[in-house]
Amino acid sequence: MAQETPPMSHPAVVIRGLRKRYGRIEALGGLDLEIPKGEIFGLIGPDGAGKSSLLKIIAGVLSHDEGQVIVLSQPLASEEDAEAIKGRLGFMPQGLGLHLYPELTVEENLRFFAELRLVPEKEYYRRRERLLAITRLAPYPDRKVKDLSGGMKQKLGLACTLIHQPELIILDEPTTGVDPLSRQELWAIVAELVAERELTAVISTSYLDEASRFHQLALLSGGRIIARGTPEDLAPEGLESWFFRLAEKHHPVAYLPPVLKGEGEPPSGPVIEARELVKDFGRFRAVDRVSFSVAAGEVFGLLGPNGAGKTTVVRMLCGLLRPSRGEGRVAGVDMRAPGRHIRQRIGYMSQSFSLYRDLTARENLWLYAGIYGVRNEKEVMEALVDLCQLKGFEERRTADLPLGVRQRLALACAIVHRPQVVFLDEPTSGVDPPGRKRFWEIIYLLAQELKITVLVTTHYMTEAEYCDRLCLMHEGRIIAEGTPKALKEAVLKRAGRPISLLVSNPLSVLRELRGMGLQATLYGARIRVLAPEEKINALKAFSPRGLLPEEITMEDVFVYHILREEGHGMEKNQGLGS
Incomplete structure (x- = not known):
């Protein structure tokens, strides 16, 4: 039959x-x-x-x-x-x-x-x-x-x-x-x-x-x-x-319009200084003795898990939130000074509110220029439209703009008064890769040509690579800092080099690797693992098709430090327990 x-x-x-x-x-x-x-x-x-x-x-x-x-x-x-x-x-x-x-x-x-x-x-x-x-x-x-x-x-x-x-x-x-x-x-x-x-x-x-x-x-x-x-x-x-x-037709930012260039030399010392900053909300400590300094024209990154205290640090330095303890100076002004003294020298692009969505792009620019008392505002605004690649979007309602364009408009509004310091709190969240690239071209130009100091928080680890220096925060504290290169080299020395394994039963292999105390991550049928030299040979048994060497990334650095700080094994940490 x-x-x-x-x-x-x-x-x-x-x-x-x-x-x-x-x-x-x-x-x-x-x-x-x-x-x-x-x-x-x-x-x-x-x-x-x-x-x-x-x-x-x-x-x-x-x-x-x-x-x-x-x-x-x-x-x-x-x-x-x-x-x-x-x-x-x-x-x-x-x-x-x-x-x-x-x-x-x-x-x-x-x-x-x-x-x-x-x-x-x-x-x-x-x-x-x-x-x-x-x-x-x-x-x-x-x-x-x-x-x-x-x-x-x-x-x-x-x-x-x-x-x-x-x-x-x-x-x-x-x-x-x-x-x-x-x-x-x-x-x-x-x-x-x-x-x-x-x-x-x-x-x-x-x-x-x-x-x-x-x-x-x-x-x-x-x-x-x-x-x-x-x-x-x-x-x-x-x-x-x-x-x-x-993506939409794109021409890389090639120059800075002269009208945006300020007068005088940038300061020689630190432009942002945080000294033992503490912020308590009742019995909860959101920021715990955070200290760092940032020089003129430096692009400085704050990284960390959701809830690590990054936004709280930014809001204190902007004068929007009073610290429980500690001190800070931004562009030569005490961050606890009356708001108008510090806000005239800084630009701030928040995670949530920064634009009026029912106004057009042009109307938002006019509004911010008026708030900051910008002289020759028409000339400045046209220069910002060019710099931030907003041509063709000026008369569109902000709520109807593509996300990448809306974020560039928010940046234009944040720098309309040509501040010395710009704070950017997750400015490209949800923006597609070309939009992020355009945004960072503008950031580089501001830092290199105007010596504007940029402090940015981000969850995109590729963007962390663009920063001159980084601080990694966890539960309100700084747990690592340095250049991207130095941070990656330190993790290579401590945890080993990244290797990819092609396996037929990825979930079971993933559990075994984590049981060996290795930092391992699943990518479809491929597993990426940080392995010290003495464990490389043991990995060959898991991957008959061989081991593929990889370059270390800032995501490797981020995950290594946070897991080390939390003191959890990868299996528990990534929800793959029994």
């Missing part, structure tokens, strides 16, 4: 001829796509490529104008169709914890989503324990969401998305604004659940280095898929070169 052929598994998602318009703007144009079950599928592309619209349509929270959408074998043609399938889906929108309730605790949020999804009580407790363990949120069930760090919010958001054990999870840029260690933890959680339960995950990202974590990925531009395949298929093309070819 002939053996029956097993039925072929239907794809998790099938899309044919999908179109979505917002007025005259076509966000998705005739898009075709199939996403297999049991894989981590990635969507990458420049700002405005249509990633978020596509994910919302797959999740059933946004209607489409034309075409066919089938999710888990259910056609989505109406609100009733979307309602019928929502119990089998989990959707996490873009933004740090935006779908969570800030006044509720970790436990209360989890219980709310469980009740919303009709999870039985006994099953809720079992899943709750598992999810709190793998997200490392078990010690914080009574902490309100508003008091969580960005990384903790994202991990709680993922736990709430998974509480009803969906077959398909849809995550829109879940790691944007999240520190490197929390990013690794989020990816480890997803990889483990996909392997355990044949869960399907569809994820968009603005981090090109995360592309290697997908089983397959699609590259979007202008609402169309222009390339698709495995990371290995697309790697020879160079994902970063794809991004730069697809």
Whole structure:
């Protein structure tokens, strides 16, 4: 008797001829796509490529104008169709914890989503324990969401998305604004659940280095898929070169308009000085005896996990927050002096508010020029439009600008009065790689030509490489400082060199390597490990295809120091315990 052929598994998602318009703007144009079950599928592309619209349509929270959408074998043609399938889906929108309730605790949020999804009580407790363990949120069930760090919010958001054990999870840029260690933890959680339960995950990202974590990925531009395949298929093309070819036409910043150049020589001593800064919020110490100095024209970076105290340090130095103890001087002014004395000499670009979204780009520039009493403001503004590459966007409402353009406008407003010091608090979070490159070209020009001192906080470790010097913070304290080169050399000496292993059973190998006390990270079927020379030979048994030497990165440095400070093994730290 002939053996029956097993039925072929239907794809998790099938899309044919999908179109979505917002007025005259076509966000998705005739898009075709199939996403297999049991894989981590990635969507990458420049700002405005249509990633978020596509994910919302797959999740059933946004209607489409034309075409066919089938999710888990259910056609989505109406609100009733979307309602019928929502119990089998989990959707996490873009933004740090935006779908969570800030006044509720970790436990209360989890219980709310469980009740919303009709999870039985006994099953809720079992899943709750598992999810709190793998997200490392078990010690914080009574902490309100508003008091969580960005990384903790994202991990709680993922736990709430998974509480009803969906077959398909849809995550829109879940790691944007999240520190490197929390990013690794989020990816480890997803990889483990996909392997355990044949869960399907569809994820968009603005981090090109995360592309290697997908089983397959699609590259979007202008609402169309222009390339698709495995990371290995697309790697020879160079994902970063794809991004730069697809981004808006770009001319590198070549000169500084004369009207922006100030008069006189820059100061010879430190322009920013922090001495034993302390900030307490009740019984909680956010900043603990932080000291550093920054010279004129230096680009100085503050790195650290979400909640490390970076923004608090910046706000104290800007005169927006009084220190509990310690001293600081910025551009020759005591940071505790009345606000107008210090604010005239600094520019500040905050994480949240810096622009009036209902005003046009030009109106925002006029407003800031007026606030600072800028002379010859028309000439200065035109120069800033050129410098920050805002031509063609002047009359557009700020809320409607692409994120990269909006951030360059915020920078223009922060430097309209030609300050001596500029503070930038995560200025490129969520911006695509070409947008970040343009932003940093401007920063370099300001530092080199005007000797403007720049203090920047960032979660992009590639941007950390651009800084002249760095301080790494953890729980309010500085735990490492130096040039990027010196920091990397110190980690090479202490932890060993980075090596990649190509393995067929990555999760089990990852556990074994961490059991050996090695810093190991999963990237799809590849594992990256920091290994001292005496352990190199032992690694060969795990990778029959050989060991691939890698260059050390600032992400290696970041993760090494934070794990060392926390005193946790990598297995516990990345949610891969039993």
